[in-house]
Amino acid sequence: MTTAVYPGSFDPVTLGHLDVMHRAAWAFDRLVVAVLINPHKSVTIEAGDRAAEIRAVVEESAPDVSERVEVVTFDGLTVDLAARLGARFIVRGLRAVSDFESEMQMAHTNRKLRPDVDTVFFMTALEHAYLSSSLIREIASFRGDVSGMVPPAVARRLALRAG
Numbered sequence: 001m002t003t004a005v006y007p008g009s010f011d012p013v014t015l016g017h018l019d020v021m022h023r024a025a026w027a028f029d030r031l032v033v034a035v036l037i038n039p040h041k042s043v044t045i046e047a048g049d050r051a052a053e054i055r056a057v058v059e060e061s062a063p064d065v066s067e068r069v070e071v072v073t074f075d076g077l078t079v080d081l082a083a084r085l086g087a088r089f090i091v092r093g094l095r096a097v098s099d100f101e102s103e104m105q106m107a108h109t110n111r112k113l114r115p116d117v118d119t120v121f122f123m124t125a126l127e128h129a130y131l132s133s134s135l136i137r138e139i140a141s142f143r144g145d146v147s148g149m150v151p152p153a154v155a156r157r158l159a160l161r162a163g
């Protein structure tokens with residue numbers, strides 16, 4: 001069984017992330033979406049709540065793969081999580097050339113830490129390539145419309161929070 005881990009902040013999860021999850025879940029037998037618990041970053045909702053939100057969204061929007069997708073929270077190194085899960089692959093999405101430099105650095109560093117764990121990139125679907133969680137947070141904080149960028153349940157949650 002081939003396991004891959006898809007780590008990220010997912011604050012919030014976007015339609016771009018979901019597209020990557022869906023395609024990665026077809027590529028691997030088991031995909032573990034791992035929400036980083038980052039005490040140094042201020043977040044809109046706790047990692048555990050983000051994980052529960054992602055779980056619900058995957059079940060609703062990707063029922064064809066949902067049984068192969070697990071959602072967990074983690075702290076520490078992604079490669080250590082991969083080792084604990086028996087995952088040989090880390091999944092990341094690439095939106096544009098601007099992502100490349102930092103993603104290449106992370107992939108090489110992770111490989112240095114654990115040569116047996118490889119990073120696999122999915123090109124984010126063209127229609128979602130412009131999406132970014134930080135821009136979505138900003139738009140939502142000013143009560144802008146983020147439907148079409150995030151799943152409906154996430155858009156509702158962000159709108160409620162903005163008041």
Ligand code: PNS
Nearest residue numbers: 007008009010036076077078106109110
């Ligand atoms: O969605 P993001 O915020 O771009 O995800 C970044 C993430 C979570 C993949 C990265 O920060 C990470 O792997 N953090 C865990 C700590 C770690 O392994 N750091 C070394 C990376 S080379």
